[in-house]
Amino acid sequence: MKKIVDEKGKLFGIINVVDLIVLLVILAVAAAVLWKLFGNTVTSAMSGKTEFTYVVKCTEVDASLKEILEEQKLPQQLMSSGSYVNGSLTKVEFAPHMVTALQQDGTVMTYEDEGTVDAYFTITASVDSRTLTFPVGSQEVRVGKEHIVKTRYIELEGFILSVDIAE
CATH class of the missing domain: 3.30.70 (Alpha-Beta Plaits)
Structure with a gap:
């Protein structure tokens, strides 16, 4: 059975924990920017x-x-x-x-x-x-x-x- 965090500090042997946190923060910021730019357009298009x-x-x-x-x-x-x-x-x-x-x-x-x-x-x-x-x-x-x-x-x-x- 694999360890969740290996001896090199990688999750499942694939990605470093710090890199994962940075990636999640970048995705959250990108989602917030997209919502700010296009959120009202999507909402008004959905509402009749x-x-x-x-x-x-x-x-x-x-x-x-x-x-x-x-x-x-x-x-x-x-x-x-x-x-x-x-x-x-x-x-x-x-x-x-x-x-x-x-x-x-x-x-x-x-x-x-x-x-x-x-x-x-x-x-x-x-x-x-x-x-x-x-x-x-x-x-x-x-x-x-x-x-x-x-x-x-x-x-x-x-x-x-x-x-x-x-x-």
């Missing part, structure tokens, strides 16, 4: 993008803005803090804004508010498929959460009605 669409409802939008919003060319890139972000406004729809009031006799009456409309913005975005949340700029997309719809030409506040994730 997750596409999702969400709808934001903005209530009580002044009726005079309806015409302006209808004239906007779509899609429009979303913005945050003066920079474009990873989402686009793809569709705008309107509905009359309905107001519910309690009458003096106790009955509930619902009527259309002539001066305002409700706007529904459909937005499409994509995120890194490794993320657990759906960030669009500095805002996270979740149903029920307040959301600012901001493009180069408009900025309105609303809340998120639905989120559909493309499979």
Whole structure:
């Protein structure tokens, strides 16, 4: 049976222990340099993008803005803090804004508010498929959460009605 380290200090009679340690250090440094240079490229190539669409409802939008919003060319890139972000406004729809009031006799009456409309913005975005949340700029997309719809030409506040994730 062979000894692990022979009388000349070689492992299995093949390589010196000091030489082996130097070789392992050189390989570790080379691997670290390669990872630093190409690691992000490999990681981003392996991770895909997750596409999702969400709808934001903005209530009580002044009726005079309806015409302006209808004239906007779509899609429009979303913005945050003066920079474009990873989402686009793809569709705008309107509905009359309905107001519910309690009458003096106790009955509930619902009527259309002539001066305002409700706007529904459909937005499409994509995120890194490794993320657990759906960030669009500095805002996270979740149903029920307040959301600012901001493009180069408009900025309105609303809340998120639905989120559909493309499979």
